[in-house]
Amino acid sequence: MQKHVFFLIIVFISLSNLTSDFFGATVDVSRDSPALALSYQRLSRPQFRQGKKLIHLLKIKAGEKVLDIGCGSGELTAYTAQFVKPKGWVLGIDPSPYRIDLANQKKDKNLSFRIGGSDDLSSLPSNFYDVVYLNYVFHWILDKKRALEEIFRILKPGGRLGLCTGDKEQHSKNFKILSESIQAVLGPTASKDLVVPYHISKEELQSLVIKSGFIIDSLMVEEKTNYVKSPKEVIEFLEASDFGNFLAGITEEKRQRILSLFKQKLSETMTSQGIPMKYRTLILIGHKPKTVVSKAFLKIDLKS
Numbered sequence: 001m002q003k004h005v006f007f008l009i010i011v012f013i014s015l016s017n018l019t020s021d022f023f024g025a026t027v028d029v030s031r032d033s034p035a036l037a038l039s040y041q042r043l044s045r046p047q048f049r050q051g052k053k054l055i056h057l058l059k060i061k062a063g064e065k066v067l068d069i070g071c072g073s074g075e076l077t078a079y080t081a082q083f084v085k086p087k088g089w090v091l092g093i094d095p096s097p098y099r100i101d102l103a104n105q106k107k108d109k110n111l112s113f114r115i116g117g118s119d120d121l122s123s124l125p126s127n128f129y130d131v132v133y134l135n136y137v138f139h140w141i142l143d144k145k146r147a148l149e150e151i152f153r154i155l156k157p158g159g160r161l162g163l164c165t166g167d168k169e170q171h172s173k174n175f176k177i178l179s180e181s182i183q184a185v186l187g188p189t190a191s192k193d194l195v196v197p198y199h200i201s202k203e204e205l206q207s208l209v210i211k212s213g214f215i216i217d218s219l220m221v222e223e224k225t226n227y228v229k230s231p232k233e234v235i236e237f238l239e240a241s242d243f244g245n246f247l248a249g250i251t252e253e254k255r256q257r258i259l260s261l262f263k264q265k266l267s268e269t270m271t272s273q274g275i276p277m278k279y280r281t282l283i284l285i286g287h288k289p290k291t292v293v294s295k296a297f298l299k300i301d302l303k304s
């Protein structure tokens, strides 16, 4: 009995360090702000570079209709538009109105933007797009299965899917010290997943994409190191790329304690090039088969 009471006290103490929101690690785009959107635009050169690679792997051609889901401030969307000219076009959607405001400053007749996310693709037509891609967005999507099923629906038969997403396996020093800083303040039960709660592994991604009906053409893991000038800039980037969700849902006092520890540990990793930020990305290229066998038919066939 005494053991049970002791256990309950420990659980209570651990839980009281987290608000219910943080404990559920809910990502909420309404935490974004105009300042965070601008800051992401300024600091996201590495994501843009990786995105350019994705676009080249997708071999986007003149005349194609392309959808960029989670386009942010639209840098990559605008880059993609040059390949579809003169008759094709690219549509960028993002749930953050602040990022769409910035994107709309890019003017091109082959380019348009609107507010929207992976949860509300129902207004988009079926069997329509040649290419759908998501650059550093998939790890922010909770219902990945639904998103992939909807992308499958809106792609033409033979249409291509491109994904760049954070790998659940991040063997980097910066992730480790961030987890250590969080655990030092919130307790040892606080998980590293609280930073990017919906990260996915290579195996999970592979299985999910195949189950959604796609054929995978390539799936690579790439580890890159970017150098950042100061601990302050590392935090600015995390806040901007997480559209306000970085360490959201905890008290300001705890947040400041985590940040101060994190900054201190980050500055110890400073090199002559800057602070190394290692990040592992999964890069997937797939396509919707030209002939789609309906799921209902497959079930009947399997039974017989």
Ligand SMILES: C[S@@+](CC[C@H](N)C(=O)[O-])C[C@H]1O[C@@H](n2cnc3c(N)ncnc32)[C@H](O)[C@@H]1O
Residues within 6 Å of the ligand: 029, 044, 047, 048, 051, 069, 070, 071, 072, 073, 076, 093, 094, 095, 096, 099, 116, 117, 118, 119, 134, 135, 136, 137, 140, 141, 142, 241, 242, 243
């Ligand atoms: C790290 S940024 C990537 C932006 C851009 N794709 C790039 O390459 O720089 C993540 C973006 O995903 C958007 N986002 C978050 N949840 C989303 C969802 N469920 N569907 C679509 N976009 C989402 C955010 O608003 C943010 O702009």
